[in-house]
Amino acid sequence: MLTINNLQASVEGKEILKGISLDIKAGEVHAIMGPNGSGKSTLASILAGREDYEITGGSVEFQGKDLLEMAPEERANEGVFLAFQYPVEIPGVSNTNFLRAAVNEKRKYQGLEPLESKDFLKMMRERMKIVEMDQAMVSRSVNEGFSGGEKKRNEIFQMAMLEPSLAVLDETDSGLDIDALKIVANGVNQLRSPERSFVVITHYQRLLDHIVPDYVHVLYKGRIVKSGGKELALELEEKGYDWVKELDVEEVA
C-alpha cells in the first residue's frame, strides 16, 4: 500500500525528517508515537502533500505510484486521507456542500458521474451514524463553531464519506475527553477493513487502547528509533519519552 523509503525533509533549511522508512500493507494499522517536535505531524503533512516542506531525499510510493509527485487533490482522489490535527473552519460552506464537492471530485477523477442528490444524501445519512453526527451538525458550515470533539468527529465522518485506501490520523485524539475519544475511535474501528490501511499519529498511548494497532513506531528527532508490536505502546507509556531519548543517544553513540 505505502512504502516510505529513507524520507528526508526540511523546512526553511532545518532538517525535520532525517531518513524515515516504513512499509505499510493493506489492512494494517501503524501507530506512530513520539514526543513533541519529533516530526510526527510533518510526516502526516508530507503524505497529504502540504507544500511547506522541502523533500531533500528518499521516496514515497503509494499503490505503486510516486506519491511525492502528486498534488494534494490528486493524492486525495487516489485514496489518501489526512484527518487534520487542527481541522479548518470554513464559514459559509455547509458540510453537505463541501462533502458533495469532495465526493464528486473523486468520482470525476475515477471517471464516474456525480452522485444523484438523493443517493448522496442517503450515503451521508448512513455514514453520519458512524461518528454520531446529527443533521444539525451536517447542515452547519464546515467546522464553524464546532467544539474540538465535534471537529475530530467531522474528520472521521469525512473519511467515511471519501472511503480512502490510506487514512492518516494526525493526533486525532489530542484534546478530546474520554467520551469524544470513544466516539472517534469507534468510528475509526468501524472503518477498518482488509483493504484500508491506517497511520495513527499520536502523542498519547490512550488512543491505542481504543484503536489497537498492528505496529507501533517511535519517532524521535526525525528518525524512527524503535518499532514493535502493540505492546511497544504500553512499554512507552510505562517508561515515558525520556526512555526514547536514551534510545536515540544509544543509537547515535
Place this chain on the structure above:
Amino acid sequence: MSASTMTLQEKLHLDFGLFEQQLNGQSKSSVHQIRKAAMERFAVLGFPTIRHEEWKYTNIMPIVAHEFHALPTATHITATDVDSFRISGFSGSLVVVENGLFRADLSIIHPQEGVEVLSFADAIAKQHSALEHFSAHAKFDHEALLALNTAFARDGVVVQVARNVSAEQPIHVMYINDARAQNVMSNPRALVVVNESAQVTVIETFHTIGTERSWFNLGFEAVVAPNAVLSHDRLQDDKAQTTITTSTSVAQDRDSKYHSVCVALQGGLVRNNLSSALKGKGGHADFIGLYMPTGKTLIDNHTVVDHAVAHCTSNELYKGILDERGTGVFNGKIFVRKDAQKTQAYQSNRNILLSNTATINTKPQLEIFADDVKCSHGATSGQLDETSLFYLRARGIGKEKARALLLYAFAEEIVQQCANAALQAHIEHRVAELLHQEQELLTDSDND
C-alpha cells in the same frame, strides 16, 4: 460661455436655475429654501479633490471633467426594462426611480395600513409630515455631494411607517438611470421615517440602461424612533461607466436598531458615506459591507458611527475581495462622546488581495472620549489562508475550485446578513458568478 468650456460645477448652477424656474408656486416652500441653501453650500465646497482628507484615495475629477445632465426627464423606461432588474423571488413592494424621478406607473406598492410609500415630489406637494426630517439629520455643511443631492432633490421616495406597525412587505427601491442618449446624473432622495416600535426593510439597487455615462448621487436619510427597527440592504452592481455616490444619514433614538448591509460588486466608481448617530440609550447599529472590485473598479466606503449617549452598541464588519486593478478604500470612524459610557463598539475590516495590482487603503479611526467603554477595531489584508486551501485540496478539491470556494465563504459571512432572503440569494448567485464558482456547491436546498 459655451457648454464645452463650462465646468460641471458651473453647468450645475445653470441647471439649478432652470430647476427653480420650473418650480412655480413651490419655490417658497421650506423644502426649497433648504435646497437653495444646499446649492449655495455646494458652490462654496465644490467637488472634492484628492487634497481633501476624506477623498485622498478616491479621485472623482476624471468623472467631473465630463458633462452631465442633472435635470433629466423620466419617461423612457418601460415595464420590460424594470422586469430585467427585478430580484428573482422578491415579492415585496417595488419603487422605480428613473433618473431620480419616481415612476408611479412602474412601481408596485402593496398597501398596508400604517405604511406610506410615496414619491418625494408628492410629499412636497402635500406638505407631508415626514418632511420635517428633510435635511434635519443629513447635514451637508461639509459634504459637497450631499449638498449637491439636497440641492437637486427633485424627487425620490418617502417611506413612513406608523407607530407599532411592522411593514409586512419589504420595499425595493430600484434606481434606474437612462443613459442611452446622454450622460445622466440623477440626485434621488430617500427619506425613511420609522416611528416608535415600528419596523421596515428597505432594499436599494442601482441600474443603468445605455452606454453613456451614468452618475447616481443618492441622498438617503432615515429616522429610527424609539424601539423601531430599520433593515437596509443595498446592492451596487452596475456597469463600468457608472458612478455611484451615496450619502446615508441615520438618526437613531433609544432602543432602536439599524441594520445596514451594503454590497458593492461592479461599477466604475462607488463611494458610500454611511453614518449613524446613536442619540438614545440602548440603540444598536450594524454596519455590514462587502466589496469586490475587479477591472479598474474603485469602491470606497466611508463610515461613521457616532455614539452620542451611553449604553449603545455598534458592530461593523466590512470585507473586501480585490482582484485585477481593483481598488478598495475603507475608512471607519467611531466616535464615542464624553457621555457615552458603557458603549460597546466593534469594527473589523478584512481584505483579500488576489492580484499584485489590486489595492486596499484601510483606515480605522476611533475617537473615544468616554472612559468606561468596550471598543475594538482591526484591519487585515492579505492572501487566501494557505491552511484552509490545503484543507480543501486534501479533500480532493482542485486548487482553483478550492480558492473559489474559500472566497465565496469569505463573502458569504457578509451576504448571509442581508435582511431580505431573495436579495441574499441574488447576491450569492452574483458572487458565485464573479468567482467562477459552480452554483451547485452553494445551494442548501438538500439540507431539509
